[in-house]
Amino acid sequence: MDLEEAYQVVGEFGRHQKRMVTILVLLQIYMACQTMLIILVGAVPEYHIERVTGDPHDDITQSVKFTKDVSSIVTEWYLIKHEAYKVNLAGSLFFAGVLIGNVLFGPLSDKIGRKPVFLTSLFFEVLFGYGTALAPSYEVFAVSRLLVGMMNGGMALVCFVLTQEYVGKSYWALTGTLTNMTFAVGIALFAALGYYVQPWRNLAAAANCPGLLLFLLCVTLPESPRWLYSRGQTEKAEDILKDFAVRNGKGRIPVKLRRAVSTSTPDASSPGVFQLVTHPILRWRTVVLMYVWYACSLVYYGLTLSASEDKGNRYLSVAMYGLVELPAYPLCMYFINKQWAGRRKSMANFLAFAGVSCLLTMFTSNGRSLLSATSLALVGKLMVSAAFNIVYVYTSELYPTVIRNAGLGVCSMSCRVGGILAPFVPSMKSLHTSMPFMVFCLSGISAGCLGLLLPETLNKPAAETLDELSSPTYQRILQPQNKG
Numbered sequence: 001m002d003l004e005e006a007y008q009v010v011g012e013f014g015r016h017q018k019r020m021v022t023i024l025v026l027l028q029i030y031m032a033c034q035t036m037l038i039i040l041v042g043a044v045p046e047y048h049i050e051r052v053t054g055d056p057h058d059d060i061t062q063s064v065k066f067t068k069d070v071s072s073i074v075t076e077w078y079l080i081k082h083e084a085y086k087v088n089l090a091g092s093l094f095f096a097g098v099l100i101g102n103v104l105f106g107p108l109s110d111k112i113g114r115k116p117v118f119l120t121s122l123f124f125e126v127l128f129g130y131g132t133a134l135a136p137s138y139e140v141f142a143v144s145r146l147l148v149g150m151m152n153g154g155m156a157l158v159c160f161v162l163t164q165e166y167v168g169k170s171y172w173a174l175t176g177t178l179t180n181m182t183f184a185v186g187i188a189l190f191a192a193l194g195y196y197v198q199p200w201r202n203l204a205a206a207a208n209c210p211g212l213l214l215f216l217l218c219v220t221l222p223e224s225p226r227w228l229y230s231r232g233q234t235e236k237a238e239d240i241l242k243d244f245a246v247r248n249g250k251g252r253i254p255v256k257l258r259r260a261v262s263t264s265t266p267d268a269s270s271p272g273v274f275q276l277v278t279h280p281i282l283r284w285r286t287v288v289l290m291y292v293w294y295a296c297s298l299v300y301y302g303l304t305l306s307a308s309e310d311k312g313n314r315y316l317s318v319a320m321y322g323l324v325e326l327p328a329y330p331l332c333m334y335f336i337n338k339q340w341a342g343r344r345k346s347m348a349n350f351l352a353f354a355g356v357s358c359l360l361t362m363f364t365s366n367g368r369s370l371l372s373a374t375s376l377a378l379v380g381k382l383m384v385s386a387a388f389n390i391v392y393v394y395t396s397e398l399y400p401t402v403i404r405n406a407g408l409g410v411c412s413m414s415c416r417v418g419g420i421l422a423p424f425v426p427s428m429k430s431l432h433t434s435m436p437f438m439v440f441c442l443s444g445i446s447a448g449c450l451g452l453l454l455p456e457t458l459n460k461p462a463a464e465t466l467d468e469l470s471s472p473t474y475q476r477i478l479q480p481q482n483k484g
Contacts, residue, residue: 003229003237004169004461006255010241012168014248021175023217024163025182027122030214031156032186032322033193033207034129034148038094039318040190041200042087045070047080071199077138086138090145092420097149098156099416105154106409107273110402114165114224118158122215125151129208133201157412161405164396165226169462173336176393181329184385187322195315229257230401230464273406281469285398286407288450290414292347292391295447297418299354299384299440302425303377324378328386336390342458343397347390348448354383355444362434362441384444397457401464 001009011017045068066075073079079086101121109117128147135141163175190207197203225244228237238255245253276286304321335346357380361373391411399407428435463469 001255001257003226003257003464006238006241006257007168009250009253010245010255011248011250013171013174014244014250016244016247017167020166020221021163021178023214023221024159025175025178026210027155027159027214027218028179028182029186029189030207030210031152031159032183033190033210034125034152035094036187036190036318037132037204037207038087038091038145040194040314041072041204042074042079042090043070043072043314044074044080044084044087045072071201073138073141073200076200079138086142090138090142093142093146094149094152095416095419097146097151098153099413099420101150101153101155102157102409102412102416103273104150105405106157106412107406109154109158109161110227110405114158114162114227114405115221118155118162119215119218121151121155121158122211122218125155126208126211126215129211130205133204133208153412153416157405157408160392161396161408162221162224165224165401169397172396173333173393176396177329177333177389180385180389180392181326184322184325184329188319191315191319191322194318226401226464273410275403275466276407276410279466279470282399282403282407282466285454286410288454289391289395289398289407289411292351292447292451293395293411293415294418295351295443296384296388296391297415298422298425299351299358299444300381300388301419301422302436302440303354303358303381303384321381324381325385328382329389332386332389336393336458339458342456343390343394344451344454344456347387347394348451350383350387350390351444351448351451353444354380354387355441355448357383358437358441358444361437380440380444387448394454394457397460397462398454400466400469401462402466 013021045066047064047066049063049065064078064080073090074084074087077083077086105117105121125148128144128151131144132141132148135144160176160179163179164172167175193206194203197206222240222243223236225237225240228234228240234257238257241255241257242253245251245255276282332346332350335341336343341349357376361376361380364373364376395408395411396404425436425439428439432438
């Protein structure tokens with residue numbers, strides 16, 4: 001039997017797989033806390049500078065008075081005036097680390113396995129996370145954020161892939177949606193944690209504790225049977241699938257997998273990032289997907305930064321921009337499983353609607369009306385959140401198992417580039433007040449149009465190897481069916 005048939009026999013999403021996926025999904029809360037950490041620990045309270053009479057060269061730390069009792073790296077290390085850039089730098093270093101982690105750990109997990117890369121990166125992320133809480137200086141804090149970002153980039157990528165590869169293909173959309181939805185909930189929970197634990201060092205330590213607990217639970221997880229099968233380790237894959245059947249309550253079921261067909265030699269059958277460029281089918285898919293991921297990130301973070309200009313309760317704002325994403329997930333779950341919509345059209349339309357929301361924002365005032373700029377920006381974030389959720393699932397289905405992590409890693413890399421550039425877009429207001437939203441509008445609409453060039457994957461089998469992807473039979477399966 002092939003791999004999908006084996007999953008149907010042992011259970012595509014049985015109780016054992018539900019337990020494993022639950023552990024991996026809960027990790028999203030920990031990842032959300034690490035991603036959003038700088039928003040609260042880098043909070044900048046109002047302050048005024050009292051000139052000290054006498055020596056005009058007095059150290060600035062002796063004359064600064066903060067008007068609010070806020071504990072943050074700003075108040076501890078006086079990151080104001082000419083030092084203020086260091087707060088944003090720490091945030092940028094985290095995302096730079098995520099980018100490096102995506103590039104390094106994605107291909108590595110395709111070569112040596114999902115589990116060792118996943119557990120190693122999670123362990124060191126927790127370790128460096130405590131380093132953040134104990135940092136004696138800003139320099140140590142900044143380096144710890146870079147290292148946490150690197151580990152987060154590798155761990156998050158493999159974690160998502162495992163939630164897909166532990167279950168049958170028909171449940172990939174569900175597990176992908178649960179993953180992204182839990183991340184949004186994690187943002188809100190982090191805001192609540194920050195409200196009750198306000199000293200920044202205590203907050204950093206408390207936000208890191210779930211990672212330690214979940215690491216202990218993740219040690220028990222098995223290697224991905226899909227990865228083992230794609231690497232020719234059929235017997236090990238069969239043993240894990242048999243264990244799935246027993247733990248799912250189906251008893252001891254004989255599982256005999258068909259040998260994966262590969263024309264490559266064992267030493268050469270280790271596809272990596274280079275194959276994304278040289279393989280004719282993967283090359284075009286990767287170019288399109290990289291731009292789609294980049295646009296999703298640019299619009300998502302750009303709208304968040306623009307909408308967050310409203311003054312108000314800091315903790316409430318963080319929670320709101322997390323919770324506003326939740327309606328996007330059941331919405332996209334409905335559309336991507338409909339034959340008339342599917343993955344491709346749903347992703348393209350959500351991106352286009354996000355772009356249209358940005359376009360309309362340029363013609364409204366930032367008041368409290370239903371169609372205020374803030375309201376439309378939040379609608380745009382809702383739309384792009386749905387597109388973001390779809391593109392994770394869609395990308396997993398477009399890449400064969402042997403190179404899936406490498407593909408996701410490269411796409412996630414372009415995603416981080418969009419996130420790094422997003423803070424600079426609002427400064428384009430100096431050219432024209434509507435210029436930032438025009439950039440978001442064009443990015444969303446152009447990415448939606450490009451996404452239509454990709455093949456539909458709904459109810460289509462996932463390729464396991466590069467040979468299978470290139471086979472004429474598989475290419476015919478991906479062709480749209482004409483109803484006559």
